[in-house]
Amino acid sequence: MAAGHLVAGLLTPASSPFVAVGDTVVRLSPQPVVEFAKAAFGTADKPVLLAGIAVLLVLGGAAAGLAARRRPGPGTAAVALLGVLGLAAVLSSPALRPVDLAAPLAALLVGLAVQRGLHRAARAAAASPPGAGRDGNGDGSGVGRVGRRSVLVGSSAAVALASLAAGGAGVALAASGRGIADSRTVLTRRLAAAALAETAPPVPASASFPGTVPFVTANADFYRIDVALQIPAVRAEDWTLRVHGRVDRELTLTMDDLLARPLVERTITMTCVSNTVGGDLVSTARFVGVELAPLLREAGVDPAADQLLSTSRDGWTAGTPTATVLDAGRGALLAIGMNSEALPVEHGFPVRMVVPGLYGYVSATKWLSELELTTFAEQSVYWRDRGWAERAPIKTQCRIDGPAGFATLPQGRVEVVGTAWAQPVGITAVEVRADGGPWVRAELATEVNTNTWRMWRAELDLGPGSHVLEARATDRRGLTQTEQRVDPIPDGATGWPSVLVSVA
Structure with a gap:
């Protein structure tokens, strides 16, 4: 061996x-x-x-x-x-x-x-x-x-x-x-020297609260879920992308081709469908890349092609609804930069897809090598073959970041802090309660954009003994996070997050 x-x-x-x-x-x-x-x-x-x-x-x-x-x-x-x-x-x-x-x-x-x-x-x-x-x-x-x-x-x-x-x-x-490390260094320098057509607004200090996670997740802390035991090694200068299938004309793009296009920077929260209620498989980064919709329009998309099938360098596949990708308001990207540097190798270097509002298994192919316009009826993909849903919009969810489960707290007013997300519509309210009592409206941090998470905090009066704290979020559509607990498969977990604490 x-x-x-x-x-x-x-x-x-x-x-x-x-x-x-x-x-x-x-x-x-x-x-x-x-x-x-x-x-x-x-x-x-x-x-x-x-x-x-x-x-x-x-x-x-x-x-x-x-x-x-x-x-x-x-x-x-x-x-x-x-x-x-x-x-x-x-x-x-x-x-x-x-x-x-x-x-x-x-x-x-x-x-x-x-x-x-x-x-x-x-x-x-x-x-x-x-x-x-x-x-x-x-x-x-x-x-x-x-x-x-x-x-x-x-x-x-x-x-x-x-x-x-x-x-x-x-x-x-x-x-x-x-040579991947050297290639990343060169691409990072090229991105730093590039003039961006769109720059993401700075994240204000009021976008988070003490006790919550940092609003922008460091690359080293960004969650990683994929099936690659050996990360594909492709230098940026060797990378190509083939766009084919139900299109008027095939395209083959290189990294120079991408860098010659308008580059945009956007702050986006990504979420894994395997995230359990209250889980941490959700992170936010400032991505730099090329808008995907104009590129596909250049290829000429067949109106019947309802699936954009993306293939990774290692053969992994994902299927994204074409209409979602073509929606100019959604802002789907071919990302090449992440938090002021080229994509880390484990996060898809040199190019990955990022489609806000969809769970990663249908929208976030790393080490991208092919895009094929096809239909859901014609071709299946990796996780769909294993029982996951064909389409997977992100569900309105929140979690409690503090206090930690089983913590012992002093008697009196207890601050509860957390994070909520509902890409691409955004969060408008979070409520917290103790022991099944009345809901208390939480204070929301400043919203950065509707494609990112939102931090919150609330105060509860807790007497001595054990207490169960729960939270629920409401999105801009008026939909409130459901209490019903379901497992992640086939299209994402639901339920109210809860923690057990003790007051001495």
Whole structure:
């Protein structure tokens, strides 16, 4: 596996059989398993999955060694099976290229060679005479076979060190991003020097309250939910976007083409459909990019094409309602900048989609490579195939940021603070109550725009004992957040957020 990882690092990091097996597990896992992993491990679900695969590989290697104690056949078959599984995982990738086969084939061939070599060494050591000394001939002369224990320990240590070196080199090569860091630096400088056609208004200090999260989320803190175990590595200067399907004329765009278009900056809140009631899979950033609607109009959209199918560099797909993207008031973007720098690699560098008002799984494709005008009837996409809704407008929601659940508070007036969102219509009211009592209207922070979240705060008089605090939001349409609790699947969670606190 280390040899395969090394070759993948040299050629295409995503073709590592270790990573490919993980990707296959993600693609084939039943939806309840996927949701359990998100709920149990959050954004650490990918490292947990890879660690689990590593443990299974160690156990599989041990089983192969035990099976080969008397003859190599069973061990060879076990190693071959692991190699074939890695090869099959790479072959099943939706973004397969011929060069991707090099890594799993290297893993298979090296695995078989090492297993047979270790078996021959172990059998030779086992044939040494009983009572042989460290040198293997019993007389300490230094002539003859080495001891069996020395062979096993020495050869195992050598293989382990070689594996660590090869695997580490593969990790380092993949992490180097094949020039991605330099490409991001250059693009960041180009964005800084560009004249923006539209600049987002500064976020006023009154847009948040003490105790709430920062209004603009730092890139390092912005939530990340995707299925990529190996982040696609594409330099900005190598990136292209193909616009095709039900259009009058196909377009192929480069980064220079995008930068030559009017660039706009907008403050937008993005929300994940997997966000549970009161969850934190929601973040806000200042995105810089090119408006998507004019670009599609240049291609000439067939009126019957109700779906814009977007494809990621790794083959992941999403379907966005075409009418939403073409709505000039919605402001859909091909984003290339995020919070005064080029997009971070984990957030879609060099280009991603951002469509306000829709959950990310239908609107926010990262590492964008293709846009196809089609219909929902003609083509399905990744999450729709797994039971999620075809269209997913963001639901009016809020959460309580403070006090924290199970906090112990002093008696008297308690300040409750939180965040609410209802993109693209905006929040007009938030109410809070304790123990099912009367609702208290919260004070709202300054609204930045209707595509962003809104902070709120309220004060409640709480006596000694335990108290359940609840909140609900109302949007500009007059729709109030429903009390009914439903799970995120198929189109987003609902319910009132609540926390249990104690007053001493």
